[in-house]
């Protein structure tokens with residue numbers, strides 16, 4: 001760990017006293033630590049303690065060193081390998097979600113391109129407020145890692161959720177990611193499918209699945225952050241990509257997705273098929289708008305090609321294919337069946353019976369099954385964190 005450079009951000013909150021232990025944990029592990037604090041943080045912890053423990057100068061004001069002609073927030077952002085905001089106040093979470101940079105901490109984080117961990121700490125009502133929850137979800141979409149607070153006795157003398165995760169939990173989360181990041185494969189290519197497909201019924205209507213594309217996009221972003229070159233083949237979605245190494249290919253129909261997959265599959269080292277592909281498409285192509293009648297209307301549908309099954313028949317020994325299965329009953333059995341009949345290396349099971357899991361949600365709860373029928377169930381998490389869990393588990397058990 002000796003080469004890791006950690007930037008710690010401290011906001012104004014009573015949990016700031018615990019951040020002193022966090023600084024110690026990183027220093028003991030051989031990391032270099034620099035600290036940026038908000039003005040309010042200094043009501044709880046002193047600059048002398050922070051500077052003594054971190055063995056570095058504390059950063060608080062934006063322009064205190066303007067005479068040196070340095071842009072400190074940029075050089076700090078470039079210096080660190082990871083940043084941790086602990087405690088993260090509702091105020092700073094809100095500013096980061098809105099892209100506001102009005103002090104040294106928020107400005108540095110806006111210029112930061114590497115992993116940022118946010119450990120919220122606040123009163124339960126504040127934490128549960130829809131504005132704070134929406135801001136946290138925004139941060140998840142912007143690829144911040146949220147280290148959830150715990151339930152316990154809060155500073156306001158009530159028991160509830162909002163207590164900052166322990167320094168040990170925060171330390172272990174950051175260190176685990178930092179050490180796995182150093183084992184990244186290089187020059188490896190990933191293929192990811194995402195979103196629904198839209199099968200046109202006529203000039204204005206389509207048949208499609210209720211998929212937001214979030215799971216596939218989260219996988220593409222996490223793979224790119226790990227150093228993969230990613231081809232992301234996506235059906236219609238309003239999502240945008242952030243990472244540089246993602247080549248986004250937009251398609252509409254299952255047939256278009258199939259063609260793009262066939263084109264990019266041969267170069268892929270690893271494939272994640274998260275798209276909710278339509279299983280049927282209208283048999284007849286109607287270019288005009290179908291006029292409404294008073295009599296019942298029926299539409300003849302024909303099956304689409306199973307893209308996953310098709311590419312899996314062309315799979316070479318060194319290629320890894322991860323499929324998805326969305327089930328409502330006998331979930332494990334159905335998922336295992338898909339794994340074996342589609343010749344997959346892994347299947348990620350989503351059960352619609354799990355609250356907060358599946359399509360059109362920001363969170364997901366999945367179970368990963370491998371060819372030997374080993375089963376790992378992950379708890380409910382944001383789709384960004386689930387993507388990281390899936391990728392880490394798969395990469396740890398295969399050789400690319």
Ligand code: CTP
Nearest residue numbers: 273274275277304305306307308323324325326
């Ligand atoms: N899939 C695909 N092409 C299709 C249908 C599905 O590539 N035409 C892929 C999905 O991207 C997913 C996996 O197959 O990775 C399983 O999709 P799912 O909808 O759960 O299952 P189906 O195979 O379509 O079977 P069923 O709908 O009967 O459960």
